[in-house]
Structures are given as C-alpha cells and as structure tokens.
Amino acid sequence: MPLFEFTVITKSLSKADLIKTLTRAGNVLLEKGAVIEKVESLGHRDLPYKKIAKQTGDSVYASNYFLFHAHMSSPARLEAKTILRNDLDTVHVEAVLTPTEKPEFECNLEEILKPPAERESVQKLREKQRLCHFTRQLIYKKTEKEWKAIPKSYPIAPPRD
Amino acid sequence: MLRQLSRFSLTPFLHRTVVASSRACSSTSSGSSVVEEQHKASSKCSDDDEPIELSRNPYEKERRKCLLCKTGIELDYKNARLLQQFVSTFSGRVYDRHITGLCDHQQNKLVETIAISRKAGYMPIFVKDPKYVRDPKLFDPLRPLRPHSFA
Ligand SMILES: [Zn+2]
Numbered sequence: 001m002p003l004f005e006f007t008v009i010t011k012s013l014s015k016a017d018l019i020k021t022l023t024r025a026g027n028v029l030l031e032k033g034a035v036i037e038k039v040e041s042l043g044h045r046d047l048p049y050k051k052i053a054k055q056t057g058d059s060v061y062a063s064n065y066f067l068f069h070a071h072m073s074s075p076a077r078l079e080a081k082t083i084l085r086n087d088l089d090t091v092h093v094e095a096v097l098t099p100t101e102k103p104e105f106e107c108n109l110e111e112i113l114k115p116p117a118e119r120e121s122v123q124k125l126r127e128k129q130r131l132c133h134f135t136r137q138l139i140y141k142k143t144e145k146e147w148k149a150i151p152k153s154y155p156i157a158p159p160r161d
Numbered sequence: 162m163l164r165q166l167s168r169f170s171l172t173p174f175l176h177r178t179v180v181a182s183s184r185a186c187s188s189t190s191s192g193s194s195v196v197e198e199q200h201k202a203s204s205k206c207s208d209d210d211e212p213i214e215l216s217r218n219p220y221e222k223e224r225r226k227c228l229l230c231k232t233g234i235e236l237d238y239k240n241a242r243l244l245q246q247f248v249s250t251f252s253g254r255v256y257d258r259h260i261t262g263l264c265d266h267q268q269n270k271l272v273e274t275i276a277i278s279r280k281a282g283y284m285p286i287f288v289k290d291p292k293y294v295r296d297p298k299l300f301d302p303l304r305p306l307r308p309h310s311f312a
Contacts, residue, residue, distance in 0.1 A: 109224075
C-alpha cells in the first residue's frame with residue numbers, strides 16, 4: 001500500500017473541538033482500511049490564501065495544520081478525501097502520494113551551459129533535421145538575396161587622381 | 162633525448178656521444194663490445210623513458226552542478242519557503258530554467274512540487290508570500306544563463 005500524506009487544515013477551534021475533529025478524521029481513515037503511521041502537527045500558521053469556513057461562512061486567515069501519514073489504497077484515499085473535505089470543521093484537505101523510489105538522474109547543467117553547437121540535443125536535431133522543400137527554398141532565397149546585396153562594383157567609378 | 166641518441170647509435174661518427182649517454186643511464190662502459198652494451202642499455206632506458214599515458218586528463222575541470230544537486234537539498238512540497246525562492250516577486254510565476262540555473266530533472270521536479278504545494282495549501286497561487294519577499298536571492302533574473310525568449 002502506498003504512503004499518503006493527508007494535510008488537514010481545520011478552522012479555528014477550541015482545544016476540545018480540535019481533539020474531536022482530529023479523532024473523527026483519524027477514524028475516517030481507519031474505517032477506509034488505512035494504517036496510520038504518524039500524526040504530526042505543523043502548528044498554527046498563516047494560510048497562504050483566505051479560506052471560508054463551511055456553514056458559518058467565516059473567513060479563515062490563520063489556522064492549525066495537521067499531517068496524517070497513512071498507508072492505504074488509492075480508491076480508499078479518494079473516498080477518505082471526499083469525506084474529510086465535507087467535514088464541517090475542516091477548511092482544506094489534500095492527500096499527497098509520497099514516492100517510494102527516487103529516480104536516478106545525473107545533473108546535466110554542464111551540458112546546458114555549453115554553446116549550442118556542442119550541445120548533444122542540438123546535434124541530435126541536426127542529424128534528424130527535417131526541412132521541407134519550401135523551407136530549403138526559403139533559406140536558399142534568403143542567402144541569394146544577401147549575396148546579391150553585396151555590390152560587385154562601384155555604381156559610379158571612383159574619381160581619378 | 163636518449164631515444165634520439167639510441168637511434169643514431171649505429172652511426173660511427175656519433176660514437177662518443179652515445180657512450181656518454183649510456184654511462185648516464187647505467188654504469189656499464191668498458192671493453193670492445195661497447196656498442197652492444199650501449200645498445201642494451203639504451204633499449205632498457207628507453208622503456209623507462211617512454212612518455213606516460215594517463216587514463217584521464219588530470220587538468221580536466223570538475224563538472225559544474227546546479228544549486229540543488231550541489232547542496233543535495235530535496236524539494237519538498239511542505240517547504241514552501243524554499244519553493245518560493247524560485248518564484249517571481251512581481252508576477253508570482255515560477256522562473257524558467259534559464260534563470261534558475263537548474264538541471265532538467267530538478268526544474269521539472271520544482272514545477273511539479275510547486276503545483277502540489279499550491280494545491281495542498283502551503284503556498285499562495287498567484288503571488289509570492291509577502292513574508293518571504295526579502296529572502297536571499299538564489300539567482301538574478303536580470304542576468305539569465307541564456308537570453309530571455311519573450312515569447
Ligand atoms: Zn542538477
């Protein structure tokens with residue numbers, strides 16, 4: 001079962017209400033067959049954007065953040081998320097999947113910093129360049145125009161000394 | 162130098178110099194078979210004096226790495242303060258890779274993480290949080306790696 005992190009933001013509540021809300025949220029997860037690994041409090045924070053509490057319609061500017069680390073199946077997560085979102089005491093709920101495997105990669109900044117002629121991506125483009133007939137024609141015409149713009153001789157002969 | 166001398170060792174008029182060279186590399190120079198001796202010695206010496214071929218260039222510069230790879234910092238959607246250092250103060254949008262100077266993988270991850278963070282309610286969507294506007298700058302948007310596209 002993949003690990004999900006449930007971010008639960010409650011509206012401003014008294015301590016007793018907060019405990020009730022959190023136990024309710026935890027029970028919802030457990031009913032959906034989750035294994036809760038950890039519950040964290042991220043503290044009382046300013047929200048990044050204003051939220052409106054359900055039913056009362058109060059605007060919430062700062063509130064408590066909680067994090068549930070729960071192992072559960074993906075469909076169960078969706079159900080749990082909808083239930084938690086419809087809870088009257090929550091303001092915002094989101095479940096984020098924690099990736100188990102980190103993909104291996106190599107930093108290619110050196111490649112990016114190279115001039116375009118030496119870059120591999122550009123060389124690939126060059127190898128598989130696909131110019132249609134009209135583009136080739138266009139380039140030819142442009143070059144021809146430039147070439148013809150160079151004066152071959154003086155329009156008026158330079159004066160003799 | 163020695164190799165050059167050994168090449169000339171068969172010619173009679175260069176005899177003296179060759180003997181000197183053979184003395185230099187090994188202390189065997191006496192008798193009639195000087196030429197043979199010096200031949201052996203010079204061949205032995207030439208093995209030692211062959212130019213060494215290194216497997217890699219010792220003067221090669223170290224590969225430059227991007228900020229996140231160098232410091233080994235993992236991008237996390239909960240770390241909104243770090244993520245907002247990659248966001249424009251003026252437009253609230255994520256800077257492109259020619260400004261941030263990140264490699265392809267890290268830039269893609271940055272954009273993904275910022276999207277998750279905004280969805281999960283850790284980061285404002287349209288603006289940079291005014292609390293973090295005075296955070297230290299990681300890069301200068303007016304001096305990009307490559308010119309802006311303005312597209
Ligand atoms: Zn990198």
